[in-house]
Amino acid sequence: MSALLCVDGVSVDYSGFKALDGFSLTLQRGEVRVVIGPNGAGKSTLCDTIIGRVRPTTGRVVFRGEEIQRLPEQDIVARGICRKFQAPGVLPSLSVRDNVALAARRDRRWWHSLGTGIPAAEREGIAAILAQVGLGDHADRPAGELAHGQKQWLEIGMVLATGAELILLDEPTAGMGPAETRRTADLIRGLGATRTVLVIDHDMSFVEQLDARVTVMHQGRFLCEGSIAQVRADPEVAAVYLGHTA
Amino acid sequence: MRKALCRAGPWALLAAGAAMPLVLSDYSTNLLARFLALGIVALGMVLTWGHGGILSLGQGVFFGLGGYAVAMHIKLTDLAAGEIPDFMVWSGRTALPLWWAPFQSGLFAVAAALVVPALVGAGFAWAVFHRRVSGTYFSLITQALALAFATLIISRQDVTGGFNGLTNFTTLFGFSFSDPAFAHGLYWLTLGCLVLAYAGLRWLLGSRFGMLLRAGRDGENRVRFLGYDPVPFKVVAFGVAAMLSGLGGALFTLHAGVISPAMIGVVPSIEMVVWVAIGGRLSLPGAIVGALVVNLARDAISSVFPAAWPYAMGLAFVLAVTLFPQGLAGLRKARA
Numbered sequence: 001m002s003a004l005l006c007v008d009g010v011s012v013d014y015s016g017f018k019a020l021d022g023f024s025l026t027l028q029r030g031e032v033r034v035v036i037g038p039n040g041a042g043k044s045t046l047c048d049t050i051i052g053r054v055r056p057t058t059g060r061v062v063f064r065g066e067e068i069q070r071l072p073e074q075d076i077v078a079r080g081i082c083r084k085f086q087a088p089g090v091l092p093s094l095s096v097r098d099n100v101a102l103a104a105r106r107d108r109r110w111w112h113s114l115g116t117g118i119p120a121a122e123r124e125g126i127a128a129i130l131a132q133v134g135l136g137d138h139a140d141r142p143a144g145e146l147a148h149g150q151k152q153w154l155e156i157g158m159v160l161a162t163g164a165e166l167i168l169l170d171e172p173t174a175g176m177g178p179a180e181t182r183r184t185a186d187l188i189r190g191l192g193a194t195r196t197v198l199v200i201d202h203d204m205s206f207v208e209q210l211d212a213r214v215t216v217m218h219q220g221r222f223l224c225e226g227s228i229a230q231v232r233a234d235p236e237v238a239a240v241y242l243g244h245t246a
Numbered sequence: 247m248r249k250a251l252c253r254a255g256p257w258a259l260l261a262a263g264a265a266m267p268l269v270l271s272d273y274s275t276n277l278l279a280r281f282l283a284l285g286i287v288a289l290g291m292v293l294t295w296g297h298g299g300i301l302s303l304g305q306g307v308f309f310g311l312g313g314y315a316v317a318m319h320i321k322l323t324d325l326a327a328g329e330i331p332d333f334m335v336w337s338g339r340t341a342l343p344l345w346w347a348p349f350q351s352g353l354f355a356v357a358a359a360l361v362v363p364a365l366v367g368a369g370f371a372w373a374v375f376h377r378r379v380s381g382t383y384f385s386l387i388t389q390a391l392a393l394a395f396a397t398l399i400i401s402r403q404d405v406t407g408g409f410n411g412l413t414n415f416t417t418l419f420g421f422s423f424s425d426p427a428f429a430h431g432l433y434w435l436t437l438g439c440l441v442l443a444y445a446g447l448r449w450l451l452g453s454r455f456g457m458l459l460r461a462g463r464d465g466e467n468r469v470r471f472l473g474y475d476p477v478p479f480k481v482v483a484f485g486v487a488a489m490l491s492g493l494g495g496a497l498f499t500l501h502a503g504v505i506s507p508a509m510i511g512v513v514p515s516i517e518m519v520v521w522v523a524i525g526g527r528l529s530l531p532g533a534i535v536g537a538l539v540v541n542l543a544r545d546a547i548s549s550v551f552p553a554a555w556p557y558a559m560g561l562a563f564v565l566a567v568t569l570f571p572q573g574l575a576g577l578r579k580a581r582a
Contacts, residue, residue: 051471077473089468091461098457103472105454110478113454162472 004029004196005050005081005166010059010069012045012220019045021220022059027166032188032197034207036231037217038240043200044086046217047168050198051083052076063166074108082164086171088151092144096135096154099143100126103158126161133157133187149180156187160195167191169199173206185209216240263437267430279433280501281541282440287494288521288533289443290487295519296527297451298483299463300371300380304388305491305518307395308363310510312492313499314399315362317412318346319355324416333412337404346405352419359496360489367488371481380466389512396511411506423503436497443490444530450486451530459483491518520559524566526575535574 005027012020020042027033035043048054050061052073061069068076082103091099101118104126118126130136133153138146143154152172159167169188173181185206191197201207207214207228214231216223218240224231231237263282267275287309294300321331322342330342348354370391374384399406407413421428450456462469462476469476499505508514517540525536540559548555570576 053471072475073470074473074475077471082473083471085468085471089465089471091464091468093460093464094457102457102461102469102474108474110455110458110482113458113479114450116449116453158472 002029003027004031004064005198006060006062007046007050008060008062010046010049010056010061012042012049012054013057018220019054020049020056023217023220023222024059025215025222027196027198029165029196030192030194032192032199032210032212034199034201034210034212034214034228035217036201036204036207036214037223040219041217042220043217044170045220047083047170047198047200050076050166050168051081077162077164078108080163080165081168082159082162082166083168084152084155084159084170084172086174088148088155090143090146090151090154090158092142094143095140096143096146097126097130097139099154100129100157100161104129104161104163106163129157129161132160132190134183149176152176152184153187156184160191164195166196166198169197171201172199173201173203178205181206182209260437260441264434267433272426272429275433276429276501277545279429279436280498281538282433282436282534283494283497283501284518284521284541285494285534285537286436286440286443286497287491287518288525288537289440289447289530290490290494291518291522292527292530292533293447293451293459293483294487295522296529296533297456297463298459298480300480300484301385301519302388302484302487302515303385303512303519304390304392304395304515305487306392306510306512306515307388308367308488308491309495309498309514309518310395310399310505310507311363311366312359312495313505313509314406314412315349315355315359315492316418316496317415317499317505318349319352320415320418321412322346322350323352323418331407331412332414333407333410334404339404343405356496359492363492363495364485364489367491368481368485371484372477375477375480389515392510392512392515396507399507399510407506409507411504411508413504413506415500415503418500423500429501432497432500436501439493439497440534443493444534447486447530455479455482517559520563520566522573524562524573526573528572529575532573532575539574 003026007023007025009022009024010020011018011022023042023046035046037043045054049056049069052071056069060067063079063081068079094102101122104122127136130139133156135150135154135157138150143151146154156169156172173184176184181203188197188199188210199210213225214228215225216231216237223240224234224237266278270278287305291302291305294302325331330339374387400409415423417423458469458474458479462479466476521536521540522533524540525534526532543558544555547558566573
């Protein structure tokens with residue numbers, strides 16, 4: 001196994017407030033990793049830093065052996081990292097299929113967009129993604145009409161459609177009921193073989209269903225790492241995190 | 247039956263439009279031709295404002311660039327060798343400014359009426375969008391641009407004609423503006439340009455480019471983090487709209503026989519927004535209808551009671567924005 005992503009001593013300083021403080025994390029190819037931590041622990045900032053929305057004050061982000069922390073966002077995506085945002089970021093006026101088609105396109109230069117329809121070569125892959133996220137029957141509806149949970153799945157589908165090897169999912173089950181949460185966990189577990197997934201979430205039952213290694217963050221720093229059972233048993237974690245929710 | 251009617255409708259409308267010069271008086275034909283030229287400007291704003299979410303309060307600038315380009319050529323065509331336009335003489339100039347010289351070529355002037363607005367528009371849009379300035383801030387900058395452009399033209403009377411603009415057109419390509427047949431020809435040219443602009447934009451909005459433009463409007467961050475750079479899409483859309491504005495400005499200038507700062511500054515630029523808001527900013531036919539209806543109403547109301555027009559337009563704008571956000575086009579959709 002080789003490391004796909006290496007976050008190395010990254011700090012993000014918002015005029016004195018350290019959202020990330022010398023944080024490090026290594027993801028192996030094919031791994032599903034969950035990052036938890038109380039509000040303000042820096043989980044979303046971690047995603048922002050990897051995807052290029054926030055530039056680290058110090059430290060490096062290394063993807064496939066190359067530093068990416070200074071690249072423009074679209075170049076980072078082109079290298080194979082894609083993120084699902086916390087609030088569903090689907091494009092409401094486009095159909096469900098077009099949402100995925102837009103994400104699936106590899107050639108993203110504007111002059112190559114001067115054509116109509118979805119290229120035949122991409123149609124099959126788009127249909128497969130729609131089936132995978134359970135939206136095959138809703139392909140022609142405007143994405144804005146979908147229920148909240150379906151929007152979350154659609155966005156996961158879009159992220160998958162980009163072909164990214166590393167997928168960042170920021171609270172993918174926010175606003176979902178237990179049944180939807182279970183389906184989402186199944187979906188993510190099914191990705192493990194082909195993709196590397198970094199999940200951020202609060203919902204402990206969801207984290208348990210994912211059955212993945214857990215990294216705990218606190219105040220922008222690494223607190224501990226282990227299986228969900230180990231993390232739960234850790235008195236320090238209980239103090240900063242589980243103590244709040246229990 | 248209904249479907250057939252829907253299909254035939256636009257063609258019948260086009261035929262009726264083409265027949266207008268044969269039915270209407272020369273005065274009315276001229277008026278309609280002006281409004282069709284304004285319709286071309288409005289079409290461009292459907293692309294930027296409706297589908298791109300980019301509200302320009304400075305389309306008058308591009309309208310003016312197109313209008314001045316053809317007006318400069320016309321001012322030069324009637325001159326004997328070595329002569330310079332009358333207003334330059336009055337301002338004490340003795341020689342033609344260097345940048346006027348290429349406009350002696352009609353072909354250059356026509357090309358400039360399209361290319362200069364497109365390049366200025368695209369360059370301006372790139373300068374603003376690549377700094378990630380958008381929304382209201384962008385609109386305000388476009389408005390400042392309109393103010394600056396009108397001020398510049400007024401202040402350089404010796405080379406621009408100043409406040410009075412460029413007028414007293416006599417001939418173009420050897421045709422006399424007082425010849426009714428030439429006026430009819432210009433009308434059909436304008437109608438043809440409108441149809442071409444409509445067809446071109448319809449194709450563009452239906453293409454993947456249009457889809458990405460709408461996607462960027464609804465969620466620029468999502469598009470960016472799917473790996474697209476949204477900037478070129480917005481820049482191209484803005485450039486195309488600026489070019490259409492220049493085309494509309496050039497044609498309007500030919501029909502009106504004048505181009506002046508009063509037609510390109512802040513107020514006319516905002517009026518352009520009003521046409522599209524009333525017609526429906528997401529609808530190409532709506533934009534044409536908006537430009538026609540508002541300008542016909544303007545002509546009717548201001549010929550009876552000139553002071554009432556600004557109030558009527560303001561009221562119509564407020565009603566359109568509050569009650570019919572999709573404009574007239576939205577009303578039609580709601581009924582269907």
